[in-house]
Amino acid sequence: MDAVQAIRGMNDILPEQIGWWQGIERATREVLENFGYCEIRTPIAEKLELFARGIGESTDIVEKEMYAFADRNGDWLALRPEATASIVRAYIQHGMQADPGLRKFYQIGPMFRHERPQKGRYRQFHQIDAEVFGLESPKIDAEMMHMLSLLVERIGISGVALNINTLGCAQCRQIYRQILKDFLVAKGDGFCGDCMRRRETNPLRVFDCKVEGCGQLLQDAPRLIDHICDDCRAHFDAVKDYLEKLGTRYTVNPGIVRGLDYYVRTTFEVITDKLGSQSAIGGGGRYDGLMRDLGGPDVPALGFAMGMERLVLLLQQEKEMAHRAPRCFFASLGDKAGESAFLLAQQLRGQGIETELDYEGRSLKSQMRRADKSGARYVLILGEDELARREVQLRDMLTKTQRILPLENIVETLLATDSEQ
Numbered sequence: 001m002d003a004v005q006a007i008r009g010m011n012d013i014l015p016e017q018i019g020w021w022q023g024i025e026r027a028t029r030e031v032l033e034n035f036g037y038c039e040i041r042t043p044i045a046e047k048l049e050l051f052a053r054g055i056g057e058s059t060d061i062v063e064k065e066m067y068a069f070a071d072r073n074g075d076w077l078a079l080r081p082e083a084t085a086s087i088v089r090a091y092i093q094h095g096m097q098a099d100p101g102l103r104k105f106y107q108i109g110p111m112f113r114h115e116r117p118q119k120g121r122y123r124q125f126h127q128i129d130a131e132v133f134g135l136e137s138p139k140i141d142a143e144m145m146h147m148l149s150l151l152v153e154r155i156g157i158s159g160v161a162l163n164i165n166t167l168g169c170a171q172c173r174q175i176y177r178q179i180l181k182d183f184l185v186a187k188g189d190g191f192c193g194d195c196m197r198r199r200e201t202n203p204l205r206v207f208d209c210k211v212e213g214c215g216q217l218l219q220d221a222p223r224l225i226d227h228i229c230d231d232c233r234a235h236f237d238a239v240k241d242y243l244e245k246l247g248t249r250y251t252v253n254p255g256i257v258r259g260l261d262y263y264v265r266t267t268f269e270v271i272t273d274k275l276g277s278q279s280a281i282g283g284g285g286r287y288d289g290l291m292r293d294l295g296g297p298d299v300p301a302l303g304f305a306m307g308m309e310r311l312v313l314l315l316q317q318e319k320e321m322a323h324r325a326p327r328c329f330f331a332s333l334g335d336k337a338g339e340s341a342f343l344l345a346q347q348l349r350g351q352g353i354e355t356e357l358d359y360e361g362r363s364l365k366s367q368m369r370r371a372d373k374s375g376a377r378y379v380l381i382l383g384e385d386e387l388a389r390r391e392v393q394l395r396d397m398l399t400k401t402q403r404i405l406p407l408e409n410i411v412e413t414l415l416a417t418d419s420e421q
Protein backbone atom coordinates (compact mmCIF):
# COMPACT_ATOMS: atom_id res chain seq x y z
CA MET A 1 0.00 0.00 0.00
CA ASP A 2 1.31 3.47 -0.88
CA ALA A 3 2.16 5.72 2.04
CA VAL A 4 0.04 8.86 2.29
CA GLN A 5 1.82 11.99 1.05
CA ALA A 6 1.34 15.63 2.07
CA ILE A 7 -0.96 17.81 -0.05
CA ARG A 8 0.75 19.28 -3.12
CA GLY A 9 2.07 22.75 -2.37
CA MET A 10 1.86 22.21 1.41
CA ASN A 11 5.28 21.45 2.79
CA ASP A 12 6.78 20.03 5.96
CA ILE A 13 9.39 22.22 7.57
CA LEU A 14 11.92 19.67 8.80
CA PRO A 15 14.25 19.98 11.81
CA GLU A 16 17.15 20.51 9.38
CA GLN A 17 15.46 23.68 8.11
CA ILE A 18 13.82 24.97 11.27
CA GLY A 19 16.86 27.09 12.23
CA TRP A 20 16.17 29.44 9.31
CA TRP A 21 12.55 29.84 10.38
CA GLN A 22 13.33 30.39 14.03
CA GLY A 23 15.99 32.98 13.11
CA ILE A 24 13.49 34.89 10.97
CA GLU A 25 10.85 34.73 13.68
CA ARG A 26 13.31 35.95 16.33
CA ALA A 27 14.41 38.90 14.19
CA THR A 28 10.77 39.75 13.43
CA ARG A 29 9.72 39.82 17.06
CA GLU A 30 12.76 41.87 18.02
CA VAL A 31 12.44 44.50 15.31
CA LEU A 32 8.66 44.83 15.31
CA GLU A 33 8.36 45.00 19.07
CA ASN A 34 10.99 47.77 19.11
CA PHE A 35 8.66 49.71 16.85
CA GLY A 36 5.73 49.18 19.22
CA TYR A 37 3.92 46.32 17.44
CA CYS A 38 2.01 43.75 19.55
CA GLU A 39 1.44 40.17 18.48
CA ILE A 40 -2.09 39.06 17.60
CA ARG A 41 -3.13 35.52 16.56
CA THR A 42 -6.34 35.13 14.59
CA PRO A 43 -7.93 31.81 13.49
CA ILE A 44 -6.77 30.26 10.20
CA ALA A 45 -10.39 29.85 9.03
CA GLU A 46 -12.94 32.68 8.80
CA LYS A 47 -16.35 33.18 7.25
CA LEU A 48 -15.94 33.28 3.48
CA GLU A 49 -17.81 36.56 3.44
CA LEU A 50 -15.00 38.32 5.32
CA PHE A 51 -12.52 37.76 2.50
CA ALA A 52 -15.05 38.37 -0.27
CA ARG A 53 -15.88 41.75 1.27
CA GLY A 54 -12.44 42.55 2.58
CA ILE A 55 -10.19 41.57 -0.30
CA GLY A 56 -12.66 42.24 -3.12
CA GLU A 57 -14.96 39.92 -5.09
CA SER A 58 -13.18 40.43 -8.39
CA THR A 59 -9.59 39.88 -7.22
CA ASP A 60 -7.64 36.77 -8.26
CA ILE A 61 -7.35 35.66 -4.66
CA VAL A 62 -11.11 35.57 -4.10
CA GLU A 63 -12.12 34.45 -7.58
CA LYS A 64 -9.57 31.72 -8.17
CA GLU A 65 -7.36 30.94 -5.22
CA MET A 66 -9.39 30.64 -2.08
CA TYR A 67 -9.72 27.39 -0.12
CA ALA A 68 -13.45 27.80 0.44
CA PHE A 69 -15.72 25.06 1.75
CA ALA A 70 -19.02 24.46 3.47
CA ASP A 71 -18.58 22.98 6.94
CA ARG A 72 -20.86 20.35 8.47
CA ASN A 73 -23.48 22.99 9.28
CA GLY A 74 -23.46 24.23 5.70
CA ASP A 75 -21.73 27.52 6.67
CA TRP A 76 -19.33 28.85 4.04
CA LEU A 77 -15.82 29.17 5.43
CA ALA A 78 -12.40 29.83 3.94
CA LEU A 79 -8.82 29.19 4.97
CA ARG A 80 -7.28 32.63 5.24
CA PRO A 81 -5.41 33.73 2.09
CA GLU A 82 -3.92 36.72 3.94
CA ALA A 83 -4.05 38.20 7.42
CA THR A 84 -5.24 41.79 7.03
CA ALA A 85 -8.98 41.11 6.78
CA SER A 86 -8.86 38.90 9.90
CA ILE A 87 -6.95 41.47 11.94
CA VAL A 88 -9.38 44.20 10.88
CA ARG A 89 -12.27 41.90 11.85
CA ALA A 90 -10.71 41.30 15.27
CA TYR A 91 -10.13 45.02 15.77
CA ILE A 92 -13.79 45.78 15.04
CA GLN A 93 -15.16 42.76 16.93
CA HIS A 94 -13.29 43.60 20.13
CA GLY A 95 -14.10 47.31 19.94
CA MET A 96 -10.44 48.25 19.91
CA GLN A 97 -11.17 51.67 18.46
CA ALA A 98 -12.59 52.54 21.89
CA ASP A 99 -8.99 52.62 23.06
CA PRO A 100 -8.11 55.89 21.36
CA GLY A 101 -5.14 56.49 19.16
CA LEU A 102 -2.72 54.28 17.43
CA ARG A 103 -2.73 50.46 17.49
CA LYS A 104 0.05 48.35 15.95
CA PHE A 105 -0.26 44.59 15.44
CA TYR A 106 1.79 41.82 13.96
CA GLN A 107 1.02 38.21 13.14
CA ILE A 108 3.20 35.32 11.98
CA GLY A 109 1.53 32.26 10.48
CA PRO A 110 0.32 30.12 7.60
CA MET A 111 -1.82 31.41 4.71
CA PHE A 112 -3.56 29.35 2.00
CA ARG A 113 -3.98 30.03 -1.70
CA HIS A 114 -4.81 27.50 -4.40
CA GLU A 115 -2.08 28.56 -6.82
CA ARG A 116 0.07 26.48 -9.14
CA PRO A 117 2.95 25.35 -6.92
CA GLN A 118 6.48 26.13 -8.05
CA LYS A 119 9.70 27.31 -6.39
CA GLY A 120 8.76 30.21 -4.08
CA ARG A 121 5.01 29.70 -4.65
CA TYR A 122 3.08 27.26 -2.50
CA ARG A 123 -0.48 26.52 -1.42
CA GLN A 124 0.30 26.76 2.26
CA PHE A 125 2.87 29.45 2.85
CA HIS A 126 3.77 31.64 5.81
CA GLN A 127 3.65 35.36 6.22
CA ILE A 128 4.90 37.96 8.61
CA ASP A 129 2.13 40.51 8.70
CA ALA A 130 2.10 43.97 10.31
CA GLU A 131 -0.81 46.40 10.56
CA VAL A 132 -1.24 49.90 12.00
CA PHE A 133 -4.64 51.44 12.73
CA GLY A 134 -5.54 55.04 13.47
CA LEU A 135 -3.04 57.26 11.71
CA GLU A 136 -3.29 59.17 8.47
CA SER A 137 0.07 60.87 8.80
CA PRO A 138 2.66 60.09 6.10
CA LYS A 139 5.11 59.60 8.99
CA ILE A 140 3.69 56.15 9.65
CA ASP A 141 3.88 55.11 5.99
CA ALA A 142 7.54 56.05 5.96
CA GLU A 143 8.18 54.46 9.36
CA MET A 144 6.63 51.18 8.23
CA MET A 145 8.77 50.96 5.09
CA HIS A 146 11.84 51.95 7.09
CA MET A 147 11.05 49.18 9.59
CA LEU A 148 10.51 46.65 6.80
CA SER A 149 13.91 47.49 5.29
CA LEU A 150 15.53 47.18 8.70
CA LEU A 151 13.82 43.82 9.29
CA VAL A 152 15.03 42.40 5.98
CA GLU A 153 18.55 43.54 6.87
CA ARG A 154 18.32 42.09 10.40
CA ILE A 155 17.14 38.76 8.99
CA GLY A 156 20.38 38.78 7.02
CA ILE A 157 19.21 39.41 3.48
CA SER A 158 20.95 41.89 1.24
CA GLY A 159 20.42 43.27 -2.23
CA VAL A 160 16.67 43.89 -2.08
CA ALA A 161 14.92 46.97 -3.45
CA LEU A 162 12.02 48.91 -2.00
CA ASN A 163 9.59 50.02 -4.71
CA ILE A 164 6.92 52.51 -3.79
CA ASN A 165 3.90 54.00 -5.49
CA THR A 166 0.69 55.87 -4.73
CA LEU A 167 -2.74 54.74 -5.82
CA GLY A 168 -4.51 57.96 -4.82
CA CYS A 169 -7.77 58.04 -2.88
CA ALA A 170 -11.20 56.73 -3.85
CA GLN A 171 -11.98 59.97 -5.71
CA CYS A 172 -8.73 59.99 -7.73
CA ARG A 173 -9.33 56.32 -8.47
CA GLN A 174 -12.83 56.89 -9.79
CA ILE A 175 -11.59 59.50 -12.24
CA TYR A 176 -8.65 57.33 -13.25
CA ARG A 177 -10.84 54.22 -13.68
CA GLN A 178 -12.76 55.98 -16.41
CA ILE A 179 -9.57 57.27 -18.08
CA LEU A 180 -8.12 53.74 -18.02
CA LYS A 181 -11.33 52.15 -19.23
CA ASP A 182 -11.48 54.55 -22.19
CA PHE A 183 -7.88 53.66 -23.00
CA LEU A 184 -8.58 49.90 -22.81
CA VAL A 185 -11.65 50.21 -25.02
CA ALA A 186 -9.68 52.29 -27.54
CA LYS A 187 -7.01 49.53 -27.65
CA GLY A 188 -9.56 47.08 -29.05
CA ASP A 189 -10.19 43.43 -28.27
CA GLY A 190 -6.66 42.06 -28.29
CA PHE A 191 -6.64 41.44 -24.53
CA CYS A 192 -6.99 38.02 -22.93
CA GLY A 193 -10.42 36.87 -21.74
CA ASP A 194 -9.65 37.82 -18.13
CA CYS A 195 -8.62 41.34 -19.08
CA MET A 196 -11.65 41.78 -21.34
CA ARG A 197 -13.76 41.00 -18.31
CA ARG A 198 -11.65 43.15 -15.98
CA ARG A 199 -12.08 46.04 -18.39
CA GLU A 200 -15.73 46.05 -17.41
CA THR A 201 -15.61 44.99 -13.77
CA ASN A 202 -12.31 46.19 -12.32
CA PRO A 203 -10.04 47.87 -14.91
CA LEU A 204 -7.10 48.41 -12.53
CA ARG A 205 -6.64 44.65 -12.27
CA VAL A 206 -5.41 44.48 -15.87
CA PHE A 207 -1.99 45.45 -14.51
CA ASP A 208 -1.81 42.15 -12.59
CA CYS A 209 -2.16 40.17 -15.84
CA LYS A 210 0.83 37.97 -16.68
CA VAL A 211 -0.14 37.41 -20.35
CA GLU A 212 2.59 38.89 -22.57
CA GLY A 213 0.22 40.31 -25.20
CA CYS A 214 -1.69 42.22 -22.53
CA GLY A 215 1.56 43.60 -21.13
CA GLN A 216 2.47 44.96 -24.54
CA LEU A 217 -0.92 46.58 -25.05
CA LEU A 218 -0.56 48.23 -21.64
CA GLN A 219 2.85 49.74 -22.26
CA ASP A 220 1.52 53.22 -22.98
CA ALA A 221 -1.44 53.00 -20.59
CA PRO A 222 -2.21 56.15 -18.57
CA ARG A 223 -0.61 56.00 -15.13
CA LEU A 224 -2.58 56.47 -11.94
CA ILE A 225 0.30 58.38 -10.37
CA ASP A 226 -0.21 61.13 -12.99
CA HIS A 227 -3.89 61.55 -12.08
CA ILE A 228 -3.93 61.93 -8.30
CA CYS A 229 -5.45 64.87 -6.41
CA ASP A 230 -3.45 67.56 -4.59
CA ASP A 231 -3.98 66.02 -1.14
CA CYS A 232 -2.79 62.62 -2.29
CA ARG A 233 0.19 64.19 -4.05
CA ALA A 234 1.15 66.09 -0.87
CA HIS A 235 0.83 62.87 1.19
CA PHE A 236 3.05 60.96 -1.22
CA ASP A 237 5.65 63.76 -1.34
CA ALA A 238 5.80 63.76 2.46
CA VAL A 239 6.23 59.96 2.55
CA LYS A 240 9.18 60.21 0.16
CA ASP A 241 10.65 63.07 2.13
CA TYR A 242 10.55 61.11 5.40
CA LEU A 243 12.06 58.04 3.72
CA GLU A 244 14.96 60.18 2.56
CA LYS A 245 15.41 61.65 6.04
CA LEU A 246 15.41 58.12 7.49
CA GLY A 247 18.03 57.05 4.97
CA THR A 248 15.75 54.35 3.51
CA ARG A 249 16.47 53.86 -0.16
CA TYR A 250 13.51 53.48 -2.49
CA THR A 251 12.47 53.68 -6.14
CA VAL A 252 9.15 55.08 -7.31
CA ASN A 253 7.55 52.40 -9.47
CA PRO A 254 4.11 53.32 -10.88
CA GLY A 255 3.57 49.62 -11.69
CA ILE A 256 3.07 48.66 -8.02
CA VAL A 257 -0.75 48.39 -8.01
CA ARG A 258 -0.95 45.29 -5.72
CA GLY A 259 -3.41 42.47 -6.21
CA LEU A 260 -6.01 43.58 -3.68
CA ASP A 261 -8.84 46.07 -4.05
CA TYR A 262 -8.55 47.82 -0.73
CA TYR A 263 -5.36 49.82 -1.16
CA VAL A 264 -5.36 53.63 -1.33
CA ARG A 265 -2.46 56.07 -1.47
CA THR A 266 0.85 54.44 -0.50
CA THR A 267 1.65 50.97 -1.83
CA PHE A 268 5.04 49.29 -1.73
CA GLU A 269 6.90 46.10 -2.49
CA VAL A 270 10.25 44.69 -1.48
CA ILE A 271 11.71 42.83 -4.43
CA THR A 272 14.77 40.74 -5.20
CA ASP A 273 16.37 39.62 -8.45
CA LYS A 274 17.58 36.37 -6.88
CA LEU A 275 14.39 34.28 -7.00
CA GLY A 276 13.51 34.22 -10.68
CA SER A 277 9.88 34.99 -11.39
CA GLN A 278 8.88 35.06 -7.68
CA SER A 279 10.59 38.39 -7.20
CA ALA A 280 8.31 39.91 -4.52
CA ILE A 281 9.29 39.05 -0.98
CA GLY A 282 6.89 41.43 0.68
CA GLY A 283 4.50 44.24 0.08
CA GLY A 284 1.71 46.31 1.45
CA GLY A 285 0.13 49.69 1.62
CA ARG A 286 -2.56 51.93 3.00
CA TYR A 287 -6.19 50.83 3.18
CA ASP A 288 -8.07 53.67 4.84
CA GLY A 289 -11.57 52.62 3.72
CA LEU A 290 -11.45 48.90 4.53
CA MET A 291 -12.49 49.17 8.16
CA ARG A 292 -15.67 51.05 7.20
CA ASP A 293 -16.41 48.62 4.33
CA LEU A 294 -16.28 45.76 6.83
CA GLY A 295 -18.84 47.44 9.06
CA GLY A 296 -16.39 49.10 11.45
CA PRO A 297 -15.47 52.68 12.31
CA ASP A 298 -13.77 55.02 9.88
CA VAL A 299 -10.19 54.39 10.95
CA PRO A 300 -7.21 54.83 8.61
CA ALA A 301 -4.92 51.83 8.34
CA LEU A 302 -1.88 50.40 6.64
CA GLY A 303 0.06 47.17 6.65
CA PHE A 304 2.41 44.80 4.94
CA ALA A 305 2.95 41.07 4.50
CA MET A 306 6.21 39.31 3.83
CA GLY A 307 6.52 35.72 2.60
CA MET A 308 8.70 33.56 4.85
CA GLU A 309 9.41 30.76 2.33
CA ARG A 310 11.02 33.31 0.03
CA LEU A 311 13.06 34.71 2.91
CA VAL A 312 14.28 31.19 3.69
CA LEU A 313 15.18 30.56 0.03
CA LEU A 314 17.21 33.78 0.00
CA LEU A 315 18.93 33.00 3.29
CA GLN A 316 19.88 29.54 2.05
CA GLN A 317 21.54 31.16 -0.94
CA GLU A 318 23.40 33.66 1.20
CA LYS A 319 24.67 32.04 4.36
CA GLU A 320 25.19 28.94 6.43
CA MET A 321 22.56 28.15 9.02
CA ALA A 322 23.80 28.60 12.58
CA HIS A 323 24.10 25.09 14.01
CA ARG A 324 22.15 24.56 17.20
CA ALA A 325 24.22 22.50 19.59
CA PRO A 326 23.51 21.22 23.10
CA ARG A 327 25.72 22.57 25.89
CA CYS A 328 26.48 19.10 27.31
CA PHE A 329 26.58 15.52 26.22
CA PHE A 330 26.35 12.87 28.93
CA ALA A 331 28.28 9.71 28.02
CA SER A 332 28.13 6.68 30.31
CA LEU A 333 29.52 3.17 30.55
CA GLY A 334 27.65 0.33 32.21
CA ASP A 335 24.06 -0.05 33.38
CA LYS A 336 24.39 1.68 36.74
CA ALA A 337 26.29 4.67 35.34
CA GLY A 338 23.78 4.85 32.49
CA GLU A 339 20.98 5.05 35.04
CA SER A 340 22.71 7.87 37.00
CA ALA A 341 23.56 9.72 33.78
CA PHE A 342 19.92 9.56 32.72
CA LEU A 343 18.76 11.06 36.03
CA LEU A 344 21.51 13.72 36.21
CA ALA A 345 20.84 14.78 32.61
CA GLN A 346 17.24 15.59 33.58
CA GLN A 347 18.54 17.73 36.47
CA LEU A 348 20.85 19.63 34.12
CA ARG A 349 17.99 20.25 31.69
CA GLY A 350 15.81 21.37 34.57
CA GLN A 351 18.45 23.98 35.39
CA GLY A 352 18.40 25.30 31.82
CA ILE A 353 21.50 23.47 30.54
CA GLU A 354 20.69 21.91 27.17
CA THR A 355 21.84 18.30 27.49
CA GLU A 356 21.97 15.24 25.26
CA LEU A 357 22.80 11.72 26.36
CA ASP A 358 23.06 8.09 25.39
CA TYR A 359 19.98 6.04 26.32
CA GLU A 360 21.06 2.68 24.98
CA GLY A 361 24.40 1.75 26.53
CA ARG A 362 26.40 2.06 23.30
CA SER A 363 30.20 1.81 23.25
CA LEU A 364 32.14 4.81 24.55
CA LYS A 365 33.65 5.28 21.11
CA SER A 366 30.25 5.55 19.49
CA GLN A 367 28.99 7.90 22.22
CA MET A 368 32.02 10.17 21.79
CA ARG A 369 31.38 10.23 18.05
CA ARG A 370 27.81 11.32 18.67
CA ALA A 371 28.92 13.91 21.23
CA ASP A 372 31.38 15.35 18.72
CA LYS A 373 28.76 15.46 15.97
CA SER A 374 26.24 17.15 18.25
CA GLY A 375 28.60 20.11 18.68
CA ALA A 376 28.28 20.00 22.50
CA ARG A 377 30.85 22.13 24.28
CA TYR A 378 31.16 19.74 27.27
CA VAL A 379 31.07 15.98 27.49
CA LEU A 380 30.47 14.36 30.86
CA ILE A 381 31.85 10.84 31.09
CA LEU A 382 30.58 8.53 33.78
CA GLY A 383 31.88 4.95 34.06
CA GLU A 384 31.33 2.36 36.80
CA ASP A 385 34.71 3.30 38.38
CA GLU A 386 33.88 7.00 38.44
CA LEU A 387 30.47 6.20 39.86
CA ALA A 388 32.04 4.13 42.65
CA ARG A 389 34.33 7.08 43.49
CA ARG A 390 31.38 9.53 43.17
CA GLU A 391 33.26 11.38 40.43
CA VAL A 392 32.72 12.32 36.82
CA GLN A 393 35.05 13.38 34.01
CA LEU A 394 34.34 16.66 32.30
CA ARG A 395 35.83 17.09 28.86
CA ASP A 396 35.89 20.54 27.29
CA MET A 397 35.58 19.85 23.56
CA LEU A 398 36.84 23.31 22.66
CA THR A 399 40.06 23.37 24.67
CA LYS A 400 40.42 19.56 24.57
CA THR A 401 41.11 19.49 28.32
CA GLN A 402 39.70 17.08 30.85
CA ARG A 403 38.97 17.49 34.57
CA ILE A 404 37.71 15.15 37.27
CA LEU A 405 34.88 16.61 39.32
CA PRO A 406 32.89 15.40 42.31
CA LEU A 407 29.56 13.96 41.20
CA GLU A 408 27.58 15.43 44.12
CA ASN A 409 27.44 19.02 42.96
CA ILE A 410 27.97 18.53 39.24
CA VAL A 411 24.89 20.57 38.37
CA GLU A 412 26.16 23.58 40.35
CA THR A 413 29.67 23.19 38.94
CA LEU A 414 28.40 23.15 35.38
CA LEU A 415 26.18 26.13 36.00
CA ALA A 416 29.20 28.01 37.40
CA THR A 417 31.39 26.93 34.45
CA ASP A 418 28.64 28.08 32.12
CA SER A 419 28.41 31.53 33.66
CA GLU A 420 32.21 31.96 33.45
CA GLN A 421 32.04 31.69 29.64
Ligand code: AMP
Pocket residue numbers: 082113115120121122123124125126127259280281282283284305306307308309310
Ligand atom coordinates in the same frame (compact mmCIF):
# COMPACT_ATOMS: atom_id res chain seq x y z
P1 AMP B 1 0.64 39.35 -1.20
O1 AMP B 1 -0.30 39.45 -0.08
O2 AMP B 1 0.15 38.52 -2.35
O3 AMP B 1 1.25 40.63 -1.64
O4 AMP B 1 1.85 38.51 -0.62
C1 AMP B 1 2.81 39.06 0.22
C2 AMP B 1 4.02 38.17 0.18
O5 AMP B 1 3.68 36.85 0.56
C3 AMP B 1 4.62 38.02 -1.21
O6 AMP B 1 5.50 39.06 -1.48
C4 AMP B 1 5.32 36.68 -1.10
O7 AMP B 1 6.57 36.80 -0.51
C5 AMP B 1 4.43 35.91 -0.20
N1 AMP B 1 3.52 35.03 -0.95
C6 AMP B 1 2.33 35.33 -1.53
N2 AMP B 1 1.78 34.26 -2.10
C7 AMP B 1 2.63 33.23 -1.91
C8 AMP B 1 2.64 31.85 -2.25
N3 AMP B 1 1.64 31.29 -2.90
N4 AMP B 1 3.70 31.10 -1.87
C9 AMP B 1 4.72 31.64 -1.18
N5 AMP B 1 4.78 32.94 -0.82
C10 AMP B 1 3.75 33.73 -1.17
